[in-house]
Amino acid sequence: MNRYNGLINIYKEAGYTSNDVVGRLRGILHQKKIGHTGTLDPEAVGVLVVCLGNGTRLVEELTDHTKEYIAVCRLGVETDTQDMTGTILRETVDNIPEVNELMEAVNAFVGDYDQIPPMYSALKVNGKKLYELARQGIEVERKSRKIHIDSISVLDTSNLKDKHEFTMEVRCSKGTYIRTLCHDIGQRLGCGGAMAHLTRTTVGSFHLETAVTLDMVEKFRDEDKLSDIIVPVETFFRDLDSVHVKNSSRKYIENGNPFRFSDIADVELDDAQDKMDKEQMYQDKTRVRVYDEDGVFFGIYKYDARLKCFRVEKYFYERA
The missing domain is CATH 3.30.2350.10 (Pseudouridine synthase)
Structure with missing residues (x-):
């Protein structure tokens, strides 16, 4: 059975509570790990962003959005x-x-x-x-x-x-x-x-024009086209720079451990001056999207200028 991860922009129709929407989606998608990002009154309509799987780790951030x-x-x-x-x-x-x-x-x-x-x-x-x-x-x-x-x-x-x-x-x-x-x-x-x-x-970045009804979600499921409406978690962080970690250092990010510039693919550190230059590329607390060399998304890391390493802030990777 598939497990879906990401975000869906639901058009909440009148007569549904926000929890009703979550309940029906659990039935449609056959998975329990689903949460919404801000209650709408039953008679209100419009955008209700719903988080699936590891996307539920974004509930708090999305709730904070304008x-x-x-x-x-x-x-x-x-x-x-x-x-x-x-x-x-x-x-x-x-x-x-x-x-x-x-x-x-x-x-x-x-x-x-x-x-x-x-x-x-x-x-x-x-x-x-x-x-x-x-x-x-x-x-x-x-x-x-x-x-x-x-x-x-x-x-x-x-x-x-x-x-x-x-x-x-x-x-x-x-x-x-x-x-x-x-x-x-x-x-x-x-x-x-x-x-x-x-x-x-x-x-936030979710608008009424792209919202889908629950009936439409059911239709996309039946046509095996759910990927057309599920927004990948990493898309939420698209404004951040991306960093790809070498496969030889993949064990660090697999376990949510910090990594250094020497672990980043396509970064060559030829001497001490080069190393210093690279370490000055990022200010303290700069956030980046972290991937392995094959493009698998692991999460959001933050640069620690004092320790000169990237430390995990929000982790999304799940082993199969």
Whole structure:
């Protein structure tokens, strides 16, 4: 049975939780080692990067990546979930802003922003998930978290008068709740607000245009074309320089041990001066992709200028 390693850019459809996506992929690919890189609400759609096999070692790095969303915010309403799937707590048709007021309020959230996570979230307080407490009618105090909004662009205000809705594109840091952003914009305007729809369009270098549905994954599997949609782990590090270790020194990287310049293929050290010149090629803590001479990827190493060697930072090689 094949074991798949790498990343898949999944288009999460409405009605699925992020864990539902992982569960179905385990069935499609017949392997357990699968993880996602950032929860999307069940009714939200869009990019959900899923890690397979040794790609799961990238979950933390991918979770840290900047994300982009297109959100529809409805003004004049507040709900217990901060989106339109929840129970309406307050509704009004008064004080719906003009476009210029809306733009001013939206722009106030660009930059660092202390955001209080919603009760309906998977964050834990004293070992309990907030949404579990919320379903019991229990509300607890939540500490604000500093997040960062890189940019907000208002894309459409044509429904502001009749439906009290506008559409915005948000580029933000990890940990940002777009539901809460909609709620907070409504609070700033004095009319209330809730998220009506959400599409995640980007996670790092993964974009909506190249995302595939679960049905499409099944189709690629049946046609034996999964390699067309599984992104190799090393691609994630394509901006780093590559280093190929001599086959005679392969034992070092097979065991995750450090290696030196003398172990690198195509590097000739003719004398002490040549050795010194090569050692100055890399600054301390420079990261490189490491391969053997046959092009097998082993992982990411970091140069240690004090010890004059490359030390493993993140290891991906698995013996067959």
